[in-house]
Amino acid sequence: MVIAERIPFQVYLDTADYSTLSNPAALDNDPAKVIALEEIRNFLGQGIIEVRFSASIFGEVVHIDSDSKKFAVPRAGLIKEFCKGRTIINPYELFELEVRSSATNQIIARNDVYRDNGDFFGCNLDDAWAKDFRDNAIKEVQEILLKVPNRAKRRQLEAQLIKNGKFRPSSKAFWMNLKESEGDSSDPLYPILQLVMTKERLFQFLLGEITAETFRTEFFGKILDIENLVQHIIDAKTEYREQLYNGLRGNAKKLANALQQSIDNIMENRDKFIQSGHFSLDDFNKKLREIAYSAVSSMRINQTTQWLGLEIASVEAEAKSKEAKMGAYPAFDLFLLLATELMITKATQNSKILPNDIVDIMHASYAPYFDCIRLDRRTAELYKRLPKNLTDQYAVPVSKIEGLKNAISLNNSI
Numbered sequence: 001m002v003i004a005e006r007i008p009f010q011v012y013l014d015t016a017d018y019s020t021l022s023n024p025a026a027l028d029n030d031p032a033k034v035i036a037l038e039e040i041r042n043f044l045g046q047g048i049i050e051v052r053f054s055a056s057i058f059g060e061v062v063h064i065d066s067d068s069k070k071f072a073v074p075r076a077g078l079i080k081e082f083c084k085g086r087t088i089i090n091p092y093e094l095f096e097l098e099v100r101s102s103a104t105n106q107i108i109a110r111n112d113v114y115r116d117n118g119d120f121f122g123c124n125l126d127d128a129w130a131k132d133f134r135d136n137a138i139k140e141v142q143e144i145l146l147k148v149p150n151r152a153k154r155r156q157l158e159a160q161l162i163k164n165g166k167f168r169p170s171s172k173a174f175w176m177n178l179k180e181s182e183g184d185s186s187d188p189l190y191p192i193l194q195l196v197m198t199k200e201r202l203f204q205f206l207l208g209e210i211t212a213e214t215f216r217t218e219f220f221g222k223i224l225d226i227e228n229l230v231q232h233i234i235d236a237k238t239e240y241r242e243q244l245y246n247g248l249r250g251n252a253k254k255l256a257n258a259l260q261q262s263i264d265n266i267m268e269n270r271d272k273f274i275q276s277g278h279f280s281l282d283d284f285n286k287k288l289r290e291i292a293y294s295a296v297s298s299m300r301i302n303q304t305t306q307w308l309g310l311e312i313a314s315v316e317a318e319a320k321s322k323e324a325k326m327g328a329y330p331a332f333d334l335f336l337l338l339a340t341e342l343m344i345t346k347a348t349q350n351s352k353i354l355p356n357d358i359v360d361i362m363h364a365s366y367a368p369y370f371d372c373i374r375l376d377r378r379t380a381e382l383y384k385r386l387p388k389n390l391t392d393q394y395a396v397p398v399s400k401i402e403g404l405k406n407a408i409s410l411n412n413s414i
Contacts, residue, residue: 008050009043009408010110010395012366013082014374015060017401022074032402039405044082049408051082052114052370055090056362061230076230087115088369091362095332096307102328103308110369130205130212137206138162141174167206175203196222196229252355252362255339260353262295263343267350285348292343296336330368334386334394338364341382367394372407374398 020026021037043049061075089097094113101108141161148154161171176199193202197219205215222229270284338361346353360379367373367383373395375383380399383391391397396407 008047009371010369011049011051011404011408012088012363012370012373012395013051013053013057013401014363014376015057016376017374018057018061018075018078018082019071020401022078023071036401036404040082043405043408049372050086052086052088053079053083054088054363054366056359060359072230072233085116088366089113089115091331091335091365094365094369095303095329095335098329098332099304099307108330113369126216127212130215134166134206134208138165138167141167141171166208167203169207172203175199175206193219252358255358256353256355258299259295259339259343259358260346262292263347263353266291266295266343266347288344288347289340292340292347295343296340299339300332300336330394331365334367334390335361335365337386337390338379338382341385345382364397367391367397370395372396372398372404374401374404 020030020033021040027034027037040049040051044051057079061072061079088094097113098108142158145154145158145161148157161168161174167175197205197215201210201215201218204210266288274281274284339358342353342357342361346357360376361382364373364375364379364383375397377399380397383397396410398404398407
């Protein structure tokens with residue numbers, strides 16, 4: 001008799017889970033969470049589940065403020081124990097991949113978005129990245145040289161450092177003496193590169209003395225030990241942690257501001273329409289979802305245009321053709337639907353959208369690529385409002401870590 005191999009149930013946990021389950025004081029006061037922790041460990045040990053984390057999760061493990069340092073290493077230790085290097089690409093990379101794949105009628109599978117080598121930064125450090133990194137490093141050095149007031153001296157220095165768009169070997173002393181805050185600040189990976197790779201090794205890479213493949217192997221070998229990586233970050237200066245934190249969280253602040261601007265416009269128009277007698281408050285509230293969805297749809301079209309580089313008219317036509325089938329871009333559309341519900345909630349409550357709100361719905365947007373997903377209470381409420389025929393295709397949402405066993409048991413025949 002042939003016994004079918006069990007396919008592990010794919011689970012995505014919330015940032016708060018790593019914080020609570022790694023905090024002895026929190027566990028002492030909550031026996032139910034102690035049981036939940038043991039259940040997760042048992043499921044992992046039996047191969048029933050696999051847990052993955054993302055750049056967004058990691059970005060919240062090490063906070064900018066120094067008071068949170070003592071909690072960071074235990075959190076990282078639990079991520080290491082649960083995930084063992086298993087990750088999923090960051091949300092922005094996933095959204096763009098979905099849009100580009102849809103444009104060529106390709107279907108994305110989980111293996112296309114899962115990583116098992118510790119790459120949770122959304123960058124594979126391939127040859128194209130290596131070229132961009134080297135080019136940007138040249139530009140950064142040229143900008144530093146612009147601070148030299150004497151033009152002739154500046155040209156002389158540049159000739160000593162750079163030839164034909166590449167660093168000269170003789171530029172090593174200049175590179176080694178760069179301040180820690182200087183370098184390729186345009187690359188969100190740069191703070192981590194500086195923390196885990198020596199300046200000498202970085203310089204060898206810039207010169208092309210080591211290949212992108214060698215550099216990638218060394219780099220991922222270092223960051224795969226997430227406890228050690230977090231210790232590096234804790235020991236780093238505040239500006240490093242801030243740059244890394246903001247880089248890993250992506251454009252959450254920018255998105256929060258854009259959605260908030262839409263809400264402000266909606267509320268301003270609401271007041272004008274009510275005052276003019278065109279709508280009553282009840283009428284407007286009934287139209288609020290339609291208005292919010294329209295605002296988010298415009299965001300969808302604009303972002304799709306940017307990713308595909310197409311004329312906006314053709315993207316609009318594509319968007320309209322897919323509108324009846326919301327979910328053509330599973331994670332991206334889920335994010336936008338949750339953003340719609342978030343806008344409605346904030347407009348109704350007359351409260352502001354914060355970057356943390358965006359990060360929360362980004363976590364939830366992974367649902368199409370997991371079997372079970374832990375959502376915080378507020379995001380779980382937004383998720384419940386979405387069309388059931390859509391969410392039924394996605395991960396089982398769990399609003400409390402204590403409910404994880406039940407969700408796994410119901411769907412995995414334990």
